[in-house]
Amino acid sequence: MEQEIKIPTTRNGKATFNAIVESAIDLFYKQGYHDTTIGNITTQAGIGAGTFYLYFPNKLALYKYILMELQHDIRRRIAEKVASVHGRYEKEKVGIETFIQYALDYPYSYNIIWESLYIDKKLFIDYYDGFAKRYERGLKQSIIDGEMYDVDTELVSYILMGVANFVGLKVLLNLGRDNDDLSSIVDNVMKIIRTGIFK
Amino acid sequence: MEQEIKIPTTRNGKATFNAIVESAIDLFYKQGYHDTTIGNITTQAGIGAGTFYLYFPNKLALYKYILMELQHDIRRRIAEKVASVHGRYEKEKVGIETFIQYALDYPYSYNIIWESLYIDKKLFIDYYDGFAKRYERGLKQSIIDGEMYDVDTELVSYILMGVANFVGLKVLLNLGRDNDDLSSIVDNVMKIIRTGIFK
DNA sequence: CTATAATATGAACAACCATTCAGTTTATGA
DNA sequence: TCATAAACTGAATGGTTGTTCATATTATAG
Numbered sequence: 001m002e003q004e005i006k007i008p009t010t011r012n013g014k015a016t017f018n019a020i021v022e023s024a025i026d027l028f029y030k031q032g033y034h035d036t037t038i039g040n041i042t043t044q045a046g047i048g049a050g051t052f053y054l055y056f057p058n059k060l061a062l063y064k065y066i067l068m069e070l071q072h073d074i075r076r077r078i079a080e081k082v083a084s085v086h087g088r089y090e091k092e093k094v095g096i097e098t099f100i101q102y103a104l105d106y107p108y109s110y111n112i113i114w115e116s117l118y119i120d121k122k123l124f125i126d127y128y129d130g131f132a133k134r135y136e137r138g139l140k141q142s143i144i145d146g147e148m149y150d151v152d153t154e155l156v157s158y159i160l161m162g163v164a165n166f167v168g169l170k171v172l173l174n175l176g177r178d179n180d181d182l183s184s185i186v187d188n189v190m191k192i193i194r195t196g197i198f199k
Numbered sequence: 200m201e202q203e204i205k206i207p208t209t210r211n212g213k214a215t216f217n218a219i220v221e222s223a224i225d226l227f228y229k230q231g232y233h234d235t236t237i238g239n240i241t242t243q244a245g246i247g248a249g250t251f252y253l254y255f256p257n258k259l260a261l262y263k264y265i266l267m268e269l270q271h272d273i274r275r276r277i278a279e280k281v282a283s284v285h286g287r288y289e290k291e292k293v294g295i296e297t298f299i300q301y302a303l304d305y306p307y308s309y310n311i312i313w314e315s316l317y318i319d320k321k322l323f324i325d326y327y328d329g330f331a332k333r334y335e336r337g338l339k340q341s342i343i344d345g346e347m348y349d350v351d352t353e354l355v356s357y358i359l360m361g362v363a364n365f366v367g368l369k370v371l372l373n374l375g376r377d378n379d380d381l382s383s384i385v386d387n388v389m390k391i392i393r394t395g396i397f398k
Numbered sequence: 399c400t401a402t403a404a405t406a407t408g409a410a411c412a413a414c415c416a417t418t419c420a421g422t423t424t425a426t427g428a
Numbered sequence: 429t430c431a432t433a434a435a436c437t438g439a440a441t442g443g444t445t446g447t448t449c450a451t452a453t454t455a456t457a458g
Contacts, residue, residue, distance in 0.1 A: 034233035162365025
C-alpha cells in the first residue's frame with residue numbers, strides 16, 4: 001500500500017533528490033499541492049519527468065516526506081530555544097516567539113502544514129495531536145512547580161496553539177496593523193495570557 | 200473576468216440550483232474541493248452534466264457562492280446570540296460557544312472555510328480580516344465601558360479567533376479527551392481567558 | 399391552446415496529467 | 429581501464445475531467 005522513498009547514494013543522486021524537494025516546497029507554497037503537477041516539479045528542478053519516479057512513488061509520498069521534515073525541524077528548533085531559558089513563563093514566551101519567527105523565516109511552512117487537512121486528514125490530526133501532547137508535558141510540570149494555576153493542560157495546549165497560530169497568521173499575512181516588531185507583539189500576547197483580558 | 204451566477208426563476212429551476220449547492224457542500228466536505236469533479240456534483244444532484252453550467256460558470260464560482268452563504272450564516276447567528284446577553288464577559292462566552300456549536304452542527308463549515316486558503320488566498324484573508332474587524336468594535340466598546348483592560352484590540356481579536364478555532368478543532372475532530380460537554384469546555388476556556396494561566 | 403422562455407440532457411471534444419519503459423549516460427569501485 | 433550499478437531521459441500511453449452544443453422537454457404567460 002505504502003510505497004517507499006528511495007534515498008540516493010551518490011553525490012549526483014542526492015543533488016537531484018534535493019532539487020526535487022526544494023522545487024516541490026516552492027511550488028506547493030506558490031500554487032498549492034493540487035495545482036502542482038509532477039511536470040511542474042521536474043521542470044523547475046531541471047530534470048526529466050521520469051527521474052521523479054526514481055525517488056518517489058508519487059506526489060503524495062513526496063508531500064508526506066516534506067511535512068515530516070518540516071515537523072521535525074520546527075519541533076527541534078522550539079525545543080532548543082525553550083531549553084535555553086528557565087521558568088514556564090519564559091519558556092512559553094520563547095516558544096511562541098520561535099514558532100512565529102519560524103513562520104516568518106519559512107513562510108511556506110504554514111501553508112504546507114495546514115494543507116495536510118485537505119490532502120490526508122490523518123496527517124493533520126497526527127500533527128496537532130502530537131504537538132499538543134508534547135505541550136502538555138511541559139504544562140503539567142509547571143503546575144507541579146507551582147508556576148501555573150491548576151488548569152486543564154490539554155485544553156490549554158490547544159488554546160496556546162490557537163493563539164500562536166492565529167497571531168502568526170496575522171503577522172505572516174500582514175493582516176491589520178503593527179506587524180513589524182515581533183518582539184513587542186509577543187510581549188503583548190504574554191501580557192494577555194498572564195493576566196487575562198477582563199477586569 | 201468574473202462570470203455571473205444565474206439565479207433560476209421557476210420552482211423547478213430553484214430545486215435544481217439547491218440540489219447542486221447541497222451536493223457540492225456535501226462533496227467539498229467529504230472529498231475536498233480539488234477532488235470533487237463537476238461530474239460528481241451533477242451525479243449526486245441527479246442531473247445532467249450540462250445542467251450545471253446553466254447556473255454556475257465553473258466550480259470556483261460555486262465554491263465562492265457557498266463560502267459567502269456560510270459566512271453570512273455564521274455571522275448572523277453569532278450576532279443574534281451575542282446581542283441577547285449583556286456584558287462583555289457574557290458576550291465573549293456566548294460568542295465562543297455559538298461558534299463551536301456551529302462547527303458541531305455544520306461540520307462541513309470548518310473545512311470549507313479553511314480550504315479557501317488553498318483555493319484563493321484572497322478569500323481567506325478577507326474572511327478573517329472581516330471577522331477581526333467586527334470583533335474589534337465590540338472589544339473597543341468594552342474597554343470604554345471599563346469591563347476590559349486597555350489591550351491591543353486587534354491583537355486580542357486574533358487571539359480570541361485562534362482560541363475559538365483551535366478549541367473548536369479539538370472538539371470537532373475529537374482530539375484528546377473530554378470533548379462531550381461543550382458547556383463545560385467553554386466554562387474552562389473563559390476561566391483561562393479571565394484570569395490568565397500564570398500565578 | 400399556443401408561443402415562448404426556461405430548463406435539461408449527455409455524447410463529443412480537447413486539454414491535461416500521472417506513470418511507464420526501452421534506451422542512454424554517468425559515476426564508481428576494483 | 430573497465431565492468432557494473434546508479435542515475436537519467438522524454439516520447440508514448442491511457443485515463444480523467446471541464447466544457448460545449450445540438451437537441452429535447454417542461455413550464456408559463458397571454
